[in-house]
Amino acid sequence: MGTIVAWIKEGSLLIKAPMGNSVLDLQILQGLNLKGIPRKAPKIIPVVWHLPIADWVKVSTDGLAKGNPGPTASGSVFRNCRGFVKGFYGLSLGIRSAFFAKLKSVILAVSFAWEKGWNKLWIESDSFAVISSLQNYTFKPPWPLLNEW
Template sequence: MLSLICFQSLITLSQIWLLAVMSILWIIWKSRNDVKFNNFVISVQRAIGTVMAWIREGGLLIKAPMGNSILDVQILHSLHLKGIPRRSTKVIPVFWHPPIADWIKVNTDGLSKGNPSIAASGGGLRNYRGFVKGFFGLRLSIQTAFFVELKGVILEVSFAWEKGWHSL
């Protein structure tokens, strides 16, 4: 579940999970000692409440910014914690302009986690009215960024050619 979140959003969540695991281990150890040495048994509800209280208190000390994902907000909200929002990046508006009549516009993009690393490529084709004529997404093995971009263009041009769209 958490592997789908970008690494930056894990900074705050990993600290909270670490705090939770440490709190659980401590309450188990303390409960065992209370039973063995004091003949006192703590209820499961009280143990859970104690752990949740420690997480809330410890969470107030975490100063790392949270990720700006819905999952981060939901987890922090369920623990009654307020996250420090990450500063937004500069937003640059990008406008799509249609191709001339009876032409197809090809847009591709490739990405890799490193160079070389695990990679993927994707793209789409639109006509002059803006209607989507086709699109694709492809996971590639470990590749360089140049190969990934080139592979995306080759796949889109091949797809368009097979469909009879020769004006790209």
């Protein structure tokens, strides 16, 4: 048993990656008298949601994929200038990429707003790639979204 612990201690000197930070990991390391390599604290960025101006509708939209590609979903929430919910949706998109899901979410949000007659739309997305695509007049969407784009 002593030899195994010595090997573990010697091998731990070669490890450069951070530990998983679970309670079990910490207990195992303490039991073996080893020091763990803690992960760096995440950078916390404060985010403030702002109301849209009068006569505008703000849509917070997102898409996600479990895996890339993987099962995807899309959803949006529409709010008026007082913060009240005017509409929302959520739906499954099948097996796709995360970018596809996020872009499809914006396309669906614009379509939903158009059908409701909300022609002053403030789109909010957490995807830099999607926002950049919206601002780029030469952007070519994935072919399954070409007609909707």
